[in-house]
Amino acid sequence: MTGEALVRVDGVHKHFPVPVSFLSREKPVVHALNGVSLEIARGEAFCVVGESGCGKTTLGRAIMGLIGPTRGSISYDDTRIDALPEDKMLAFRRRMQMVFQNPYASLNPRMTVRRTLEEPLRFHRPDMTDGEVRDHVESVMRSVGMDLAWGSRYPHEFSGGQRQRISIARALMVDPEFIVADEPVSALDVSVQAQVLNLLMTVRKERGLTYLFITHDLSVVEHFGTQVAVMYLGVVCEIAPTADLFAAPRHPYTRLLLSAIPKLDRKTFEAVRIPGELPSPLDPPPGCVFHTRCPHATDLCRRERPELRSLAGRSVACHHAEEIGAG
Amino acid sequence: MALLEVRGLEVTFPLRGAALTALRGVDFTLDAGERLGIVGESGAGKSMAAFAILNLISEPGRISAGEILFDGRDLARLSDNHMRAIRGNRIAMIFQDPMMTLNPVLTIGTQMVECLKAHQKIGEAEAKRRAIEKLREVAIPSPETRFDSYPHELSGGLRQRVVIAIALLLDPAIIIADEPTTALDVTIQAEIMGLMIALCENHNVGLILITHDIAVVSEITRRLIVMYAGRIVEAGPTAELIAAPRHPYTRGLLKALPQKNRPGGMLHQIPGTMPSLAAIPDGCAFHPRCEHADARCRRSVPALRDVGGRLVSCHHAERIS
Amino acid sequence: MSAVRAALQSNFVYRFLGDPVAMVSAGVLLLFVLGAALAPWIAPQNPYDPLQIDIMDSEIPPVWQAEGEARFVFGTDAQGRDMLSTILYGTGISLTIGVFAVLLQGLIGVTIGLISGYYGGRVDGFFMRLADIQLSFSTLMVAIIVLAVFQAAFGVGLYEELAIIMLILVIGIAEWPQYARTVRANVLAEKEKEYVDAARVIGLSRLRIMFRHILPNTLSPILVISTVQVANAIVAEAALSFLGLGMPVTKPSLGSLIRAGFEFIFSGTWWITIIPSIVLIVLILAINLLGDWLRDVLNPRLYKET
Numbered sequence: 001m002t003g004e005a006l007v008r009v010d011g012v013h014k015h016f017p018v019p020v021s022f023l024s025r026e027k028p029v030v031h032a033l034n035g036v037s038l039e040i041a042r043g044e045a046f047c048v049v050g051e052s053g054c055g056k057t058t059l060g061r062a063i064m065g066l067i068g069p070t071r072g073s074i075s076y077d078d079t080r081i082d083a084l085p086e087d088k089m090l091a092f093r094r095r096m097q098m099v100f101q102n103p104y105a106s107l108n109p110r111m112t113v114r115r116t117l118e119e120p121l122r123f124h125r126p127d128m129t130d131g132e133v134r135d136h137v138e139s140v141m142r143s144v145g146m147d148l149a150w151g152s153r154y155p156h157e158f159s160g161g162q163r164q165r166i167s168i169a170r171a172l173m174v175d176p177e178f179i180v181a182d183e184p185v186s187a188l189d190v191s192v193q194a195q196v197l198n199l200l201m202t203v204r205k206e207r208g209l210t211y212l213f214i215t216h217d218l219s220v221v222e223h224f225g226t227q228v229a230v231m232y233l234g235v236v237c238e239i240a241p242t243a244d245l246f247a248a249p250r251h252p253y254t255r256l257l258l259s260a261i262p263k264l265d266r267k268t269f270e271a272v273r274i275p276g277e278l279p280s281p282l283d284p285p286p287g288c289v290f291h292t293r294c295p296h297a298t299d300l301c302r303r304e305r306p307e308l309r310s311l312a313g314r315s316v317a318c319h320h321a322e323e324i325g326a327g
Numbered sequence: 328m329a330l331l332e333v334r335g336l337e338v339t340f341p342l343r344g345a346a347l348t349a350l351r352g353v354d355f356t357l358d359a360g361e362r363l364g365i366v367g368e369s370g371a372g373k374s375m376a377a378f379a380i381l382n383l384i385s386e387p388g389r390i391s392a393g394e395i396l397f398d399g400r401d402l403a404r405l406s407d408n409h410m411r412a413i414r415g416n417r418i419a420m421i422f423q424d425p426m427m428t429l430n431p432v433l434t435i436g437t438q439m440v441e442c443l444k445a446h447q448k449i450g451e452a453e454a455k456r457r458a459i460e461k462l463r464e465v466a467i468p469s470p471e472t473r474f475d476s477y478p479h480e481l482s483g484g485l486r487q488r489v490v491i492a493i494a495l496l497l498d499p500a501i502i503i504a505d506e507p508t509t510a511l512d513v514t515i516q517a518e519i520m521g522l523m524i525a526l527c528e529n530h531n532v533g534l535i536l537i538t539h540d541i542a543v544v545s546e547i548t549r550r551l552i553v554m555y556a557g558r559i560v561e562a563g564p565t566a567e568l569i570a571a572p573r574h575p576y577t578r579g580l581l582k583a584l585p586q587k588n589r590p591g592g593m594l595h596q597i598p599g600t601m602p603s604l605a606a607i608p609d610g611c612a613f614h615p616r617c618e619h620a621d622a623r624c625r626r627s628v629p630a631l632r633d634v635g636g637r638l639v640s641c642h643h644a645e646r647i648s
Numbered sequence: 649m650s651a652v653r654a655a656l657q658s659n660f661v662y663r664f665l666g667d668p669v670a671m672v673s674a675g676v677l678l679l680f681v682l683g684a685a686l687a688p689w690i691a692p693q694n695p696y697d698p699l700q701i702d703i704m705d706s707e708i709p710p711v712w713q714a715e716g717e718a719r720f721v722f723g724t725d726a727q728g729r730d731m732l733s734t735i736l737y738g739t740g741i742s743l744t745i746g747v748f749a750v751l752l753q754g755l756i757g758v759t760i761g762l763i764s765g766y767y768g769g770r771v772d773g774f775f776m777r778l779a780d781i782q783l784s785f786s787t788l789m790v791a792i793i794v795l796a797v798f799q800a801a802f803g804v805g806l807y808e809e810l811a812i813i814m815l816i817l818v819i820g821i822a823e824w825p826q827y828a829r830t831v832r833a834n835v836l837a838e839k840e841k842e843y844v845d846a847a848r849v850i851g852l853s854r855l856r857i858m859f860r861h862i863l864p865n866t867l868s869p870i871l872v873i874s875t876v877q878v879a880n881a882i883v884a885e886a887a888l889s890f891l892g893l894g895m896p897v898t899k900p901s902l903g904s905l906i907r908a909g910f911e912f913i914f915s916g917t918w919w920i921t922i923i924p925s926i927v928l929i930v931l932i933l934a935i936n937l938l939g940d941w942l943r944d945v946l947n948p949r950l951y952k953e954t
Contacts, residue, residue, distance in 0.1 A: 051512035066845055086851070093851035106842035110864040120850045159600045170846065189368035189539060189601070194583035194594035201593065216512065219542075223585035223594070242590070260517035262542035264569055264586055278482065278512075 006178060006210050007040040007063060012072035012082075014058050014234075018282065030281045032058040033069070034234035034289070037308065040227075042177075045204060045211045047225035047242070049218060049257070053281050055234040056214045057101075060180045063212065064098050065089055076178075094124050097171035101183035103163035107155040113166055114151035117141070120173045137173070143206070144169045144199055161192035168199060172207070180212045185220065197224060218261050222246050230254045233281060233289040240314030250316045250324060252294045288319070296320050329356035330500060330533055331380070336393035336403075338372075338379050340604075347604045349375050349388065350557050354631070357501065360531040362524070364544030364565060367554035368580075370601040373537045376554070377503045379403075380535075381420060382410045397501075416446045419494035423506035425486035428493060429478040435462075435489050436474035439496060446497050461492040465522060484515035488522070495526060501533040508543065520547055541581065545569050553577045556602055556612035563637030573639040575617045575647060611642070619643050663945050670941040676934040680927075684740030691733035692719070696899065703728045707917050723919045725905075726912060731919065734900060735927055741901040742931070745815050746882040750874055752820025753881075757827020758863075758870065764828065765835025766858050776832070779825035787822040787884055794818050795893040808896040815894060819881050830873055834866040868946040875939030879932045886928055902928045 014033040040046045048056045074082040100106035185193040225242045238251040291297040308315040338350040367373040395402040439458035462470035465488040508516035551565040561574040572578045582595035599616040614620040631640040705728035722731035764772040888894035889903030909920025
């Protein structure tokens with residue numbers, strides 16, 4: 001499945017200023033991304049998983065060029081795209097598209113489904129005639145399982161799952177090769193979630209798409225992903241092929257996350273009890289960001305930030321990964 | 328005798344001449360210290376059931392039939408004043424959003440003391456002592472200082488702990504929790520759920536957990552009710568129900584979970600979506616999405632009946648299991 | 649657009665028919681608009697035509713008074729003009745000024761609000777401070793100064809010719825911050841929504857996103873404040889006329905009629921001022937009630953569910 005790197009994120013930082021009174025001397029910033037590096041190979045269904053505030057959404061938006069990184073670089077197909085002017089960026093906009101989390105906000109309520117779907121085509125393919133646009137829209141609608149009669153209706157007439165189908169169709173309209181999907185099923189009910197996940201898997205197979213799939217739901221990752229990156233407080237903790245990660249998590253945070261997923265066949269409830277709450281991203285702890293909640297933390301962890309390093313076919317950012325993996 | 332007994336509960340909303348029935352023929356019981364789960368997708372009526380028990384259905388909706396027996400009284404017929412004495416006192420509620428319960432402009436201590444003094448004749452100092460004790464019980468670090476915090480100074484997980492502490496304040500017999508952890512991260516969810524189980528066991532409190540997440544209820548509850556389009560479709564012991572669901576909807580719901588599928592393969596999916604209250608199909612409400620549906624399902628509503636120690640409302644329950 | 653309009657309309661019409669206040673207000677407003685628009689055909693007299701006016705008919709009381717004449721239902725004013733005709737024409741002038749002033753306010757305010765909200769930062773700071781300054785002068789004060797200076801500089805003759813345009817300009821320009829603020833607040837809320845991100849991901853230009861995507865989603869609040877603003881503009885014009893800075897007596901609006909009659913109120917000829925006053929109050933009330941109803945109906949929280 002994997003090939004050369006399609007997307008390369010290198011040492012990306014993103015700091016958001018916190019709105020304060022203009023008289024205030026301090027200028028606090030939220031460290032949404034703190035030196036994130038990863039590569040997404042062509043054909044991969046790359047999942048980014050983490051809890052709220054870990055920076056996964058910021059990462060997706062930075063890759064899509066919706067926000068500029070404070071530091072670091074993002075390349076697409078060996079071209080740096082993080083500081084590209086909008087006119088140069090257009091060529092990439094056709095190749096990368098996005099599906100959003102909230103199906104109730106991601107469609108313009110005042111535009112019919114047909115107009116929503118036609119817009120990207122009319123913009124990127126002015127050479128197409130009206131007939132060609134209509135044919136293309138209809139073929140994409142059919143391929144995502146939409147009824148052609150939906151075209152003349154407005155978003156508010158559809159359920160969450162149907163809207164997410166429309167969003168996927170919009171993303172597919174310009175025949176992209178890479179799609180960032182930011183929590184595309186987390187607002188949906190289980191039975192509908194299955195429909196949308198199946199659709200995403202089908203179009204990936206049919207069109208040879210590469211995905212960056214952002215989610216907090218590990219059971220979805222296990223089912224859907226080929227590679228997983230686990231994020232915590234703006235830092236990547238572990239990157240591994242999905243099966244390996246779920247079979248033998250190396251980073252203590254990954255282990256915590258896996259133990260916390262509610263499971264159907266577990267009879268009693270026994271989660272790993274981790275003291276403490278998520279530290280504030282305004283003031284991330286020094287050293288390893290996870291040390292405040294980590295049962296294995298030592299002085300080294302409090303002092304020095306662990307870099308991502310290769311270990312047994314994966315990357316882990318933990319000083320004690322060897323011991324933890326063994327135990 | 329059961330602590331709470333709900334019989335034939337029906338909630339209707341008059342709308343533009345027609346009446347929408349949001350809840351129809353809901354029966355269940357809850358024993359002291361029992362943990363009961365109600366699962367369903369959005370629009371199934373599970374939250375409506377919780378609100379109905381507390382007589383909190385918002386206008387113009389109303390309980391149009393059935394009874395809710397608690398402490399020998401029918402809550403469905405109780406006046407607002409009597410109901411207020413029961414809400415929060417004997418039956419407490421935890422919402423998905425802690426800010427539904429917490430007042431943002433008062434410290435959590437003030438809110439807890441006020442709540443205590445409203446229902447019991449006790450002094451300020453005694454109220455404060457009891458409030459701090461409850462905060463300690465829900466594992467809030469340094470409860471004495473947190474007592475003077477405002478809700479916005481706490482993280483989401485801590486806020487939900489405070490809400491649980493407030494719910495437990497008057498030693499209720501029942502806690503109704505409506506999606507208490509849906510807004511929280513998985514690691515926090517695990518902690519809160521563990522805490523709720525421990526507290527319910529220690530105090531012999533009955534818990535009604537309402538959620539869309541079958542995996543969560545499976546870990547927490549002993550009995551489970553599955554709702555679809557305002558009706559109960561299946562009810563029984565949680566473990567058995569999840570191991571061998573009888574109603575096609577429950578089966579479909581479980582099979583759709585990624586956990587139940589081979590990684591990378593297609594997920595089992597139920598076609599279509601939950602009908603809106605205004606357009607519930609005739610006969611069995613699930614029939615348009617059901618692979619087993621026949622003419623009978625389209626015509627008559629299946630009654631909730633005992634099938635092998637479990638309640639199922641499906642004409643074909645025997646054949647399917 | 650037609651499909652959503654049809655969908656909305658069912659709800660719209662239903663809510664409308666279920667609300668007697670809205671129906672009566674709309675009926676009254678429609679009556680005024682029709683009366684004003686058809687004045688040249690239905691008015692018994694053309695009050696602008698000196699040949700039709702006889703000074704001998706002056707100060708005849710309304711028809712239900714003992715000295716009333718059937719020719720003049722609402723009586724006549726000091727110059728012998730038929731009150732009913734003058735009111736019909738005057739309502740037209742008041743409505744014209746109100747509607748056009750609001751169109752002008754809307755044009756300026758919506759544009760500035762859209763730019764402010766979408767670009768944010770310094771652009772936003774500049775326009776919003778400008779709005780603050782504008783709001784710190786009351787509309788009437790600005791209008792009084794501008795109109796008085798104009799009258800003094802160019803003479804009453806030219807002023808009377810250009811009065812309508814001057815009033816529209818002054819009221820229109822003075823009130824743009826209402827629109828700008830409403831639109832800006834809505835744009836700030838809308839631009840955080842994911843459909844705007846989706847448009848950016850497509851690569852659409854800022855202008856196109858602003859006008860094609862964001863603007864249509866801020867129309868409901870614009871519509872609601874427009875009704876209130878029309879009422880405000882009519883009142884402002886009436887106030888200016890009452891002060892003698894509005895429409896001239898030869899081409900009276902409702903305000904100038906009230907003013908003209910006010911001089912006679914203590915001499916017993918009350919109808920010249922009271923009848924136009926009642927007309928003005930009813931008109932403003934109808935517009936405001938309709939605006940309230942519209943706000944309730946267009947409140948997205950209320951109609952999203954249906």
